[in-house]
Amino acid sequence: MIVLHGYAAGKGIAIGRAHLVVRGVSEVPQSSLKTEEIPNEIARFEAAVKTTRKQLEQLRGAIPENAPTELGAFISLHLMLLTDATLSREPIDILEEQAINAEWALKIQTERLSQQFDEIDDEYLRQRKQDMLQVAERLQRNLIGQSTELNLEATLLDDTILIAHDLSPADTVYFKDQRVEGFVTDMGGPTSHTAILGRSLNIPSVIGLGNARRLISEHEWVIVDGIGGVLIINPDELVLTEYRRRQKEYRTHQRALNKLKKNAAETLDGEQIELLANIENVDDVKAIHNLGADGIGLFRSEFLFLNRDTLPNEAEQYEIYSELVKKMKGKPLNIRTVDLGVDKNPRWFGNNSTPNAALNPALGLTGIRLCHAEPIMFRTQMRAILRAAVYGKVKIMFPMIASLSELKQSLVHLETAKKQLIERGETFGDVEIGCMIEIPSAALTVSSLLKWVDFVSIGSNDLVQYTLAVDRNDDSVSYLYQPAHPAIIKLLAHIIRTANRMGKTVSVCGEMAGDTQYTRLLLGLGLRTFSMNPSNLLSVKDAILHAHADKLESDVVKLVRNEDPDKVDVLLKKLNEAA
Ligand code: PEP
Numbered sequence: 001m002i003v004l005h006g007y008a009a010g011k012g013i014a015i016g017r018a019h020l021v022v023r024g025v026s027e028v029p030q031s032s033l034k035t036e037e038i039p040n041e042i043a044r045f046e047a048a049v050k051t052t053r054k055q056l057e058q059l060r061g062a063i064p065e066n067a068p069t070e071l072g073a074f075i076s077l078h079l080m081l082l083t084d085a086t087l088s089r090e091p092i093d094i095l096e097e098q099a100i101n102a103e104w105a106l107k108i109q110t111e112r113l114s115q116q117f118d119e120i121d122d123e124y125l126r127q128r129k130q131d132m133l134q135v136a137e138r139l140q141r142n143l144i145g146q147s148t149e150l151n152l153e154a155t156l157l158d159d160t161i162l163i164a165h166d167l168s169p170a171d172t173v174y175f176k177d178q179r180v181e182g183f184v185t186d187m188g189g190p191t192s193h194t195a196i197l198g199r200s201l202n203i204p205s206v207i208g209l210g211n212a213r214r215l216i217s218e219h220e221w222v223i224v225d226g227i228g229g230v231l232i233i234n235p236d237e238l239v240l241t242e243y244r245r246r247q248k249e250y251r252t253h254q255r256a257l258n259k260l261k262k263n264a265a266e267t268l269d270g271e272q273i274e275l276l277a278n279i280e281n282v283d284d285v286k287a288i289h290n291l292g293a294d295g296i297g298l299f300r301s302e303f304l305f306l307n308r309d310t311l312p313n314e315a316e317q318y319e320i321y322s323e324l325v326k327k328m329k330g331k332p333l334n335i336r337t338v339d340l341g342v343d344k345n346p347r348w349f350g351n352n353s354t355p356n357a358a359l360n361p362a363l364g365l366t367g368i369r370l371c372h373a374e375p376i377m378f379r380t381q382m383r384a385i386l387r388a389a390v391y392g393k394v395k396i397m398f399p400m401i402a403s404l405s406e407l408k409q410s411l412v413h414l415e416t417a418k419k420q421l422i423e424r425g426e427t428f429g430d431v432e433i434g435c436m437i438e439i440p441s442a443a444l445t446v447s448s449l450l451k452w453v454d455f456v457s458i459g460s461n462d463l464v465q466y467t468l469a470v471d472r473n474d475d476s477v478s479y480l481y482q483p484a485h486p487a488i489i490k491l492l493a494h495i496i497r498t499a500n501r502m503g504k505t506v507s508v509c510g511e512m513a514g515d516t517q518y519t520r521l522l523l524g525l526g527l528r529t530f531s532m533n534p535s536n537l538l539s540v541k542d543a544i545l546h547a548h549a550d551k552l553e554s555d556v557v558k559l560v561r562n563e564d565p566d567k568v569d570v571l572l573k574k575l576n577e578a579a
Pocket residue numbers: 298300339438458459460461462463509510511
């Protein structure tokens with residue numbers, strides 16, 4: 001029995017027999033060319049690029065209805081990478097300069113690009129290396145004349161678990177129609193597209209296992225634990241029995257949760273809790289209605305600004321926001337103005353002005369600071385939102401506010417945006433205004449901020465990072481990233497109490513809101529609005545249905561006062577065990 005650890009992608013437990021995805025480019029031919037052979041070789045390379053493009057376009061057109069909504073966007077990204085000069089033109093330059101065959105030129109260029117990706121500081125962009133390699137591999141296979149598709153049909157047993165070195169978004173197009181119980185890959189990190197697709201496909205999966213494929217034989221029994229991020233190869237009887245029990249338990253729990261979609265989120269003592277969703281793109285709205293969420297508590301609008309060479313203009317943004325508002329069918333939509341910087345740096349920033357070039361990007365020109373530094377971008381976005389607000393209930397929220405002066409400055413920009421619309425004779429709707437509380441200074445001065453806004457939303461992801469001085473993206477200090485640290489609990493208690501006292505809405509939209517470890521604590525602190533990743537909504541609702549809000553409020557008093565992290569840990573466990 002071998003146990004390997006990777007990143008949990010699709011939740012759940014799969015037990016089955018391995019099917020090794022044998023693909024990859026076995027041997028890349030290498031030869032030198034005579035001058036007169038070069039034009040033909042260039043034509044052969046260009047034909048392979050064309051074939052690759054056609055294949056990806058066909059796959060994009062063949063995405064089944066029930067496939068994850070991100071899939072189309074991921075395949076489009078692969079098409080973009082393919083047509084980029086670095087993959088479609090530079091290998092030709094190498095081929096000409098060195099008079100070598102197209103396959104070898106592509107290999108040289110792929111290695112160069114890999115190295116460039118490895119040097120990128122930004123975690124999200126670095127992970128795009130995997131996408132580049134997937135496109136380059138498809139192109140290489142077309143050049144060599146190898147099959148590019150996953151031919152699964154013939155070989156799949158009922159309990160197949162795919163074991164692949166890597167799976168590209170294109171590979172997963174037909175997954176929903178296949179009997180794939182689970183999958184694992186050697187490649188991929190937590191924000192890779194394989195991980196995102198694993199989550200959306202709802203297939204137990206573990207990725208980033210390093211060397212798993214080489215350790216597994218065809219049809220060998222494996223367990224994929226997509227909850228703990230573990231792969232067990234050739235499990236013994238005892239482990240199999242235990243995992244069968246866990247699998248059954250997980251499935252029963254999921255079925256029970258699915259029945260809660262239409263239930264109101266109400267505590268045992270009759271407190272109505274508002275459950276909202278966090279989304280990153282328009283297509284996620286389907287999930288909102290499907291799960292019975294009360295609205296969108298956080299639309300991370302900056303994702304519209306990423307993966308492109310130019311800023312989206314007002315008309316383009318207006319189209320997107322209007323479509324989104326209409327799709328909400330009267331439920332509230334809270335649009336956060338762009339929160340760029342740190343790990344989200346669009347290409348159109350240019351090299352020198354990129355905030356990531358700063359020594360401490362998380363303390364630099366990010367969030368609202370960047371909006372103020374780019375007032376045209378900021379006001380353009382707000383004009384588009386204001387115009388879309390005629391179609392429904394829209395809120396605007398400012399990210400990363402550190403002080404009242406920043407909030408006031410944002411409100412001045414908002415007024416200017418409104419004036420600009422009035423001058424243009426454009427109609428626009430009423431919007432509620434709020435700001436995020438994710439910096440300790442904002443948390444401690446929240447009463448002054450609340451006088452100027454309709455609501456606040458606590459971004460616990462950043463609040464933990466800035467309060468504890470722990471980089472949220474740095475694995476080496478992740479053990480110090482403690483959302484239930486006494487300092488965080490005190491700040492949460494202060495913000496929630498102040499907002500409730502002032503009669504203003506307060507929500508939490510960081511990961512804490514979707515983690516059932518903290519549901520009872522947050523209810524006890526007086527929180528009545530939670531906004532989270534849609535995948536967590538039903539389990540949080542389940543916790544709410546079993547909670548007595550009034551009792552929790554008295555139960556947490558001791559916990560809030562305690563300043564010893566270990567003791568707080570014990571008190572939190574007790575609070576949760578009492579459920
Ligand atoms: C947060 O910081 O908690 C938050 C919701 O914002 P983001 O995760 O997008 O930084």
